[in-house]
Amino acid sequence: MKLSTSGLPQQGQHEGGEKKCLNSELWHACAGPLVSLPSAGTRVVYFPQGHSEQVAATTSREVDGHIPNYPSLPPQLICQLHNVTMHADVETDEVYAQMTLQPLTPQEQKDTFLPMELGVPSKQPSNYFCKTLTASDTSTHGGFSVPRRAAEKVFPPLDFSQQPPAQELIARDLHDVEWKFRHIFRGQPKRHLLTTGWSVFFSAKRLVAGDSVLFIWNEKNQLLLGIRRANRPQTVMPSSVLSSDSMHIGLLAAAAHAAATNSCFTVFYNPRL
């Protein structure tokens, strides 16, 4: 059994025909400063029971108690992390990560040198701002009011010889979709606004007052655009496929099977806890 095919964080596409890797700095910005991802090639500890309880919380269903015991499954698995890919839900833009884990035998844990990941918090990009949407921002009556410092820091400078100064902004979201906005500096007192294009964006993303938007100006002079939804206690899962019992069993059984055969298994990590 070979262990480390590559220590490099390989972020290629996976699972036939899916997206290329998402923009990493935008993903981390949407996930927030407290969320960190271990690197591929390192060693991580996986807690099947804890993960199962997390999933239980999102499905908001009781476990009926029909879950079999997996006596061979230890409460924590030392694994090698083979692969980490960043994803975002197509519908909600919710960020999550997919990891390929391989349990290590006690012998391998001794033999193999693999750095233990400590979960360094990801550094947030420097040229970015995040604003929580007001009632006016999400009303159909007008546009989006950009805080002054934010506009000056992350938007390209306006040509103030025009009256009023205005430009078109193009920003890409996590799915690489382009959104165009008219950025104008006007009013009395003067202010930065996003007008045309703003309502298309916030209605497409179904943003409401209390949600946040986030603009990044990166080193490649690209404007990136992400969202963070307010903590609504929703997350009612699509229950129409698998019972919550089967989901819990699946989680535990997959880990147990991988531990027993030292083979890889896949988990999804949802940073919102």
Add this chain to the structure above:
Amino acid sequence: MKLSTSGLPQQGQHEGGEKKCLNSELWHACAGPLVSLPSAGTRVVYFPQGHSEQVAATTSREVDGHIPNYPSLPPQLICQLHNVTMHADVETDEVYAQMTLQPLTPQEQKDTFLPMELGVPSKQPSNYFCKTLTASDTSTHGGFSVPRRAAEKVFPPLDFSQQPPAQELIARDLHDVEWKFRHIFRGQPKRHLLTTGWSVFFSAKRLVAGDSVLFIWNEKNQLLLGIRRANRPQTVMPSSVLSSDSMHIGLLAAAAHAAATNSCFTVFYNPRL
């Protein structure tokens, strides 16, 4: 182990705080004439592998081959069907059924008399019509054109002494939500139309041309309203919780565990195959 607590089709609420039982005739009308549900208290055959492949099709992901074998799990399980409940997805109105199954031991299969369900196709309601939406129906330019025979059969009769004849219709969907429509008979040549209220409905349900709507006039003189979406090859599952491998394992392991311990397990049946 007691087997038949009750032979009656018990359709109460389940899983704390969820909906009461849905309207059965509307559920079957939305599912279509070819879909039948076995009754609670009867004996059914469950095919874990076949079910797993169905789920695989909806998740549109390849099985990586890391699925463990369950040698103790026979390809088909003779089960007693303890409970059947009808459901509809809150977001899409997609209908599905939840079943509680209990595998029978060979001995029980001999001892217990339970009628074998043959899957009688459900009879469709008599006073109903189903129309596939045209481009005009789903345009913002106008309302919904009701086929003449359909309107005369399932809508309350209009008062033709009025000019033009018109009334307000109130119809309930699978979630018991009320929708109001203005039903008018006008134009040259005369026709039945749903005007005010129609666009609210079809945009809320996100219906497009090619989808179908379905009205039922039942014995209690209630107007019921359902939808059947066109077969869009979508059904990309929310992958952000459980890997497809874990889902398959969960399905098989839950059945295997139930078979080994003769305990109940829960499956979801999605009629769209």
Add this chain to the structure above:
DNA sequence: CTGTAGGCGAACAGCCGACAA
């Protein structure tokens, strides 16, 4: 500095019959 509201022109929604398939 920025959230909300009034003013107002333009765009769209949505009701109508005409026409034709």
Add this chain to the structure above:
DNA sequence: TTGTCGGCTGTTCGCCTACAG
């Protein structure tokens, strides 16, 4: 019989400034 269209309002959208917190 019914799908689509042009004609025609009434409503909403959305850009602007004024004002206040």
